[in-house]
Amino acid sequence: MSRWQWLLLSSATAVSSPIVFASTNAVAQSPTSEEQIIVTADASSPHSDSAGGSGFVADDIExxxxxxxxWIDTPYSSNTVSQQVIKNQQAKSVNELLKYAPSTQMEARGGLDVGRPQSRGMEGSVVANSRLDGLNIVSTTAFPVEMLERLDVVNSLTGALYGPASPAGQFNFVQKRPTPDAFHSVTLNYQGRSAWSGHIDLGDTVGENKQFGYRLNLLDEDGEGDVVGSTLRRKLAALALDWTIRPGTQLQFNASHYEFIQKGYPGGFSYSDNIKLPKAPDPQNKNLSLATSGEDLTTDTISTKLINYFTPDWYLTTAVGYQQADRAMRNVTNKIADNQGTIDRSISGATAAGRFRVLSDLMTLNGHFTTGSWQHDIALSTTGYRQTNYSATSKGATYDLGSTSMYDPDAMIEPSDGKIEAGGERYKSGISSQQSFTVGDTIAFNSQWSAMLFLSQSWMETKSYAKTGEESSQNNQQGLSPEAALIYKITPDVMTYISYADSLEMGDTAPDEANNAGQTLDPFRSQQLELGVKVSAGNMNYGAALFRLQRPFAYVNDNNDFLEDGDQLNKGLELTATGNIWSTLNIYSGVTLLDPKLEDTGEEETTNKRVVGVPKVQGNILMEYNLPSLPSVVYSANVHYTGKRAANDTNTSWADSYTTLDLGVRYNTRIKNVDSTWRVGVTNVTDEHYWASIFPGDINGSGGSESAFLGSGREIRASVTFNF
Incomplete structure (x- = not known):
């Protein structure tokens, strides 16, 4: 255990003031009086976050x-992974959260910690599909889940609400906010082979009129991961401040710094169309990686938000955020040479770390009024971002590490003339920006019938730059994104809906090998038709959504021209059931049945073929149970299933289905008037070897090698949390 981890633990245990464990919800809502306008948190009992099924049912969503x-009033299929689930399942990454939602996956593209979250089999973008408290952020960098109150996933086409984006849904990370009363918590955690961490979570609201609130999260983790000789290091400092300037007006401030280092783990495996993807090897085989290879990531984020109620029915939200993500990535490249698992290995020398900068903005005016018997909830909003990318001015040399079998690999040695750490200079390689103006109304005709109508106008611009600093290309696009939904409540607890969305998305850019390299195509338009039903019965929430989602497909044709020709058409059914199903048995479950196909691509070998890496069936069930006579002990089991997936565009190669099992137990007790929760869990109990992510060499269909990344092996995790 490092010196910093002991300091974290010691400083937390030194706190002796009484507190109330709180679940935060900092969203302003329409009040009954001005004195109740800003809601900061909901106090709960000390053990409520560790009781069986805690955090399974989400009644609301942003x-x-x-x-x-x-939740029952929204015409969207959605999933929420709460802070309680994150803590009780000892999750450490966004990838680990996505398995609980039946329609989401992580497309690795460099690794599972730097991948792109996606929903319904549609690939997400780097920025447009991911948000932190409603503001755009970089999705392709490691994210500290310890600072989260929850993750809200909207499995839908959302351009009318959020502006142009891939039809991969929206992933909104909601930060923890100040608690109404003093709250001090410390967690000591163990995982892998010898990775220890200390996590402090402090919150309170102070001042003569309780107008100042704070929430501080500190994390330090260091040690050896679940691969012999590997390195796992994480450091987090996250601060959230609230200032209630007056009743109905609150200023929020957030800042975080996160360092993530993971080395000594296997990299990706590439293969050509004529290779049958072999069975996955052991991800914990130390000879599949170098102790010096991996990711070194640093992410800094700062944001502020002002919520101001003019009246109980009208309020304005204004926010701005800035994020910088630096990514030094240097992994062993494995090229699968034959169907028996022979791999050719290589690694590059030092190059400059990539850098992403995102400046995002948000302003929304919400209001409620009546016209006759109709109730209106209107929204006028503008949101957008400016993303600036920086790339290395030069590439490091590539070093051949020889050929071996992925199932019994030879050990590798760091090249004597190679550099372990990334270095060098970078240049501004591109800027992408977009801004949208949205207007919408949710109309309640009576207690049963309502409709939602939204329309956004968006402006988009991309610029590319040469290494000399000169602008090499520019493209400007604009367009409308409409959405409409009709809602019928059979009873107050049973809702049905039908919705249609037509969403704009920035057109893809031709790859370097195309005749029209660098050309950005006209904006893509995706359409979605969805029918759904939601039921809130007792302590259970049930959902079902039937959808048809279509997106244009661009590729390099036989004449070497990059163009739009064909569509990705995903039709599916999502089913979810969450809550207390019987006695002390609680479930968080869902399954998605999907038919993902490419249509009319202009090439016979790819038309009407399954989309690479997308399963027809994916499901997950998290169960928690405690004996009625012994409520302080909670047993948990999580079963995840991913069906067979196409491993190339021509569907001549397939990745096997896989099932993983996680088991855990936790115990709640008091030690000298200190509430504590002790947790022990084992992930991937059966040590299943599987390909966690598979995707084509280019999302635009330009050809090239496909890539596959391994899922994690068996791992033991243990933690203890003290609440003072």
């Missing part, structure tokens, strides 16, 4: 310009 809405 939906961009709509604000915070009741």
């Amino acid at each position: 939906l961009g310009p709509l604000g915070n809405k009741q």
Whole structure:
């Protein structure tokens, strides 16, 4: 255990003031009086976050310009992974959260910690599909889940609400906010082979009128991961401040710094179309990686938000955020040479770390009024971002590490003339920006019938730059994105809906090998038709959504021209069931049945073929149970299933289905008037070897090698949390 981890533990245990364990919800909602306008948190009992099924049922969700809405009232299929689930399942990454939602996957593209979250089999973008408190952020960098109150996933086409984006849904990370009363918590954690961590979570609201609130999260983790000789190091400092300037007006401030180092783990495996993807090897075989290879990531984020109620029915939200993500990545490249698992290995020398900068903005005016018997909830909003990319001015040399079998690999040695750490200079390689103006109305005709109508106008621009600093290309695009939904409540607890969305997305850019390299195509338009039903019965929430989602497909044709020709058409059914199903048995479950196909691509070998890496069936069930006579001990089991997936565009190669099992137990007790929760869990109990992520060499269909990344092996995790 490092010196910093002991300091974290010691400083937390030194706190002796009484506190109340709190679950935060900092979203402003329409109040009954001005004195109740800003809601900061909901106090709960000390053990509520560790009780069986804690955090399984989410009654509300944040939906961009709509604000915070009741789950039963929204015409969207959605999933929420709460802070309680994150803590009790001892999750450490976004990839580990995605398995609980039946329609989401992580497309690795460099690794599972730097991948792109996606939903319904559609690939997400680097920025447009991911948000932190409603503001755009970089998705392709490691994210500290310890600072989260929850993750809201909207499995839908959302351009009318959020602006142009891939039809991969929206992933909104909601930060922890100040608690109404003093809250001090410390967690000591063990995982892998010898990786220890200390996590402090402090919150309170102070001042003569309780107008100042704070929430501080500190994390330090260091040690050896679940691969012999590997390195796992994480450091986090995250601060959230609230200032209630007056009743109905609150200023929020957030800042975080996160360092993530993971080395000594296997990299990706590439293969050509004529290779049958072999069975996955052991991800914990130390000879599949170098102790010096891996990711060194640093992410800094700062944001501020002002919520101001003019009246109980009208309020304005204004926010701005900035993020910088530096990525030094240097992994062993494995090229699968034959169907028996022979791999050719290489590694590059030092290059400059890539850098992403995102400046995002948000302003929304929400109001409620009546016209006759109709109730209106309107929203006027503008949101957008400016993303600046920096790339290395030169590439390091490539070093051949020889050929071996992936199932019994030879050990590798760092090249004597190679550099372990990334270095060098970078240049501004591109800027992408977009801004949208949205207007919408949710109309309640009576207690049963309502409709939601939204329309956004968006402006997009991309610029590319040469290494000399000169602008090499520029493209400007604009367009409308409409959405409409009709809602019928059979009873107050049973809702049905039908919705249609037509969403704009920045057109793809031709790759370097195409005749029209660098050309950005006209904006893509995706369409979605969805029918759904939601039921809130007792302590259970049930959901079903039937959808048809279509996106244009661009590729390099036989004449070497990059163009739009064909579509990706995904049709599917999502089913979810969450809550207390019987006695002390709680479930968080879902399954998605999907038919993902490429249509009319202009090439016979790829038309009407399955989309690479997308399963027809994916499901997950998390169960928690405690004996009624012994409520302080909670047993948990999580079963995840991913079906067979196409491993190339021509569907001549396939990745096997896989099933993983996680088991855990936790115990709640008091030690000298200190509430504590002790957790022990084993992930991937059966040590399943599987390909966690598979994707084509280019998302635009330009050809090239496909890539596959391994899922994690068996790992033991243990933690203890003290609440003072």
